[in-house]
Amino acid sequence: MALTLYEKIFNRHVVREDNGTYLIYIDRHLVHEVTSPQAFEGLRIADREIWRTNSILAVPDHNVPTTDREKGILDPISKIQIDTLDDNCKKNKLMQFQMDDIRQGIVHVIGPEQGSTLPGMTIVCGDSHTSTHGAFGALAVGIGTSEVEHVLATQCLILKKFKTMLINVNGTLGDHISAKDIALHIIGKIGTAGGTGHAIEFSGSAIKSLSMEGRMTLCNMAIEAGSRSGLVGVDDKTINYLESKPFSPLGENWKKAVADWENLVSDKDAKFDKTIDIDASSIEPQVTWGTSPEMVCSVNDKIPDPLQEKNLSNQKGYQGALDYMGLKKGTSIKDIKLDKIFIGSCTNSRIEDLRKAADIVKSKTIAANIKQALVVPGSGLVKNQAEKEGLDKIFINAGFEWRDPGCSMCLAMNADRLEPYERCASTSNRNFEGRQGQGGRTHLVSPEMAAAAAIHGRFVDIRRDS
């Protein structure tokens, strides 16, 4: 029978089935400081052991400061959380990249970077953006803390089969159109609940043309379309990316693995529950204008009129979003002035993202109305690589701050945040109310769009005005 990629991976991990409820074996468990302490405590209270310690890779990312690391963590509550992760890893002999380790970074950046994310794996993390790892043809799902505890104790997850959705993006992407624009365009089309209950596979010539970094950006945003799992089939790019990464298999095992991975694509006649076709050439640079990633349009559009929405609940939601964002219907996106710029997050903090953004700001200076522009690399290794290429200098000369790796202003759990009413062009994934700081106003964009917005102080179409 012809199978989808999702079904192929799912099937090889079934420990047992009971009436449509499956016990699924988990290969890789990524752990960070925010969603794990209660799980470790639960184990301790129930006197349970960790099933397979070498499946775990831990890293602090949400709370870590991105400046003056040598001073330690000044926020005492954040410090407790990070110390707790240190303690739990030490006691249980788990591999952790601590804050002063060059390999430390955002959990969804370091997994692939280390080759800890491999095709065909089941991967979990107490974090919704775990969908990122699906870019490697892995079944990667975000879980809650109870499930973190369940996987620690049993190496398994109780799952029902997801439905399957195929999103074909065919054609040629325009200049400067990135994976982020594809993701936002799709979410604008299907909505933030469009993928609920589904595993989404991204396919088509435009997806094939994306780098692994781009595919990660795309799968990362699958959760913003409601899907716990985004997937891209394995090809030469996947295999080339993984070759000689620290955790990647070696010698005979590498050969065996590659032979297996080459089958990790959906069969030609595989049936999906839903199929969506997108013309790549129609995608313009995207900018969100509201408080949900589905409230998005082209940089050349105007803010929509909520009254044009047929659904009453949407109408209210749109108006509420405009009120929160301090925007009016009919305003051109290009007339929106910005206060801050954030280039970073598990969506867009990899080396390719930084290269593209640096290309835009090279030999330029940020606009006078920009109070702060941050670049937060996704990991110590990304930062190191960027510095080797001189990208740090380009950003600093333009007026950006060059920071240490972490989640930073994507969710503002550390000191990096928006003040009330500040407006930010951000390469992160969520524009929810208060996400980047109470009262803060977030516009989601690609790294190039954020970089150009920093230079102009407002949004511009990078295809014309970069």
Next chain:
Amino acid sequence: MLPINKHEGIVIPLDRANVDTDAIIPKQFLKSIKKSGFGPNLFDEWRYLDHGEPGINPKSRELNPDFILNKHNYRDGTILLARENFGCGSSREHAPWALLDFGIRVILAPSFADIFYGNCFKNGILPIQISEELTDLFFKKALSEIGFSLIIDLEKQLIIADDEKYDFKVDEFKKHCLIKGLDDIGLTLEHGKAIKGFENHYYKQYPWLTK
């Protein structure tokens, strides 16, 4: 886990779609390493007029009188009614912990985000998917009738309102665990031998994954 079988409570109508977990419990409260104590900060940015931080006594803060949880008639509610895609966003289980700590035991909405939906069942909260029409009807009643309450019968899978009864769907396994207050780790560990057996054959087939 706190079991739930039959539950009667006042309905709190939160008339919003896409209520995300950042709104349910803002990030500054996720720094706690405990599961309890999140109730006073449930919907913090909507519920208070000032900015909340961990450690601030909630009694010293200024309440937003317009927010539904602060209105006299709904303060003791235990059944939350909302619009579609409730619980979208982050996987933080602090969201159901905060709802439970406040006293919410049942959530009614036309749709839920997947991770949040699963997290509720692990914490003694029953999320029930209801039709758009029923959602509209319950909003109308909850906003116009003081003390409008519902009886939820999980065993029989019924929502009982005055003389009307509406059935709802729930996964059998999840229902069983919720009624008994069962910890599913214990249940899975009963299959420990099957997991060991799986590993033996799995690692022979995929030897590069043993690392």
